[in-house]
Amino acid sequence: MDQSRGSDSRPKGPWWYRVPPVAVVVITYAVTGVVIFTVVSESAMAWAGGGLALGLLAAFVQGAARAAYDERHR
Incomplete structure (x- = not known):
């Protein structure tokens, strides 16, 4: 079997x-x-506004974590 397909360095x-x-x-x-x-x-x-605010905050935190991960593993 050829295992070179799909392998990423x-x-x-x-x-x-x-x-x-x-x-x-x-x-x-x-x-x-x-x-x-x-x-x-x-x-x-209350639940729509609070949910949206925390959802956007979570996306921001995930983006910051991705940036930090990319910086460390560049």
Whole structure:
């Protein structure tokens, strides 16, 4: 068998590096929205706004972690 296909000399990186930023925002948005809705407030504005804010913050943190990883493994 030829194993040269698909082999890459670079490491693929940790699992969080391969997760798309949109998935990070959506997952964080959903989890935060559920927590705010059940614990804090049943207002749609509260869980939607809080979920979106934390989702975007999570995407920002993931981007910063990707940049740091790229810098270390360049």
